[in-house]
Amino acid sequence: MVKQLKTERSDRVVTFGPATAAVLTAHRERQRQEAAFVGPAWQDSGLVFTTALGGWIDPNNFRRLMDKLIDKAGIARITPKGLRHTAQSVGRVVVGDDKVMQERLGHADIGITLNTYTHTVSDQHRQAGRRLDEVFTPPRRPE
Numbered sequence: 001m002v003k004q005l006k007t008e009r010s011d012r013v014v015t016f017g018p019a020t021a022a023v024l025t026a027h028r029e030r031q032r033q034e035a036a037f038v039g040p041a042w043q044d045s046g047l048v049f050t051t052a053l054g055g056w057i058d059p060n061n062f063r064r065l066m067d068k069l070i071d072k073a074g075i076a077r078i079t080p081k082g083l084r085h086t087a088q089s090v091g092r093v094v095v096g097d098d099k100v101m102q103e104r105l106g107h108a109d110i111g112i113t114l115n116t117y118t119h120t121v122s123d124q125h126r127q128a129g130r131r132l133d134e135v136f137t138p139p140r141r142p143e
Helices: 018-041 059-073 080-095 098-105 110-117 122-136
Strands: none
Touching: 080 098, 098 110
């Protein structure tokens, strides 16, 4: 069952690039094949990620699957909420626009985005230091 959205702003369109579109298109095709294979047992839930029969993925099963994929990838354990935090932190660096990231996350107030989901990125601090140096350091004059 889908939970009630927190706010009207929760219902939004999130864009993505062609590489992600290709992955999702391939995933949808696999789902169509699974639906054809299981026939009337398929549950058309309208969800992107489902069980092999098209239904809701139990959160415990999702956690186990995620843990298995994390172990296979050899990376530190992360929760789905942690993925959201990571997406925001990476988005802040790559997109470079906190307002855009606020809207992608569906936050009514940018303060929520900045205070809750943004993790300090040391490269950003180094870059900030270099930029400040450039502003406050007089240009070198040719000798």
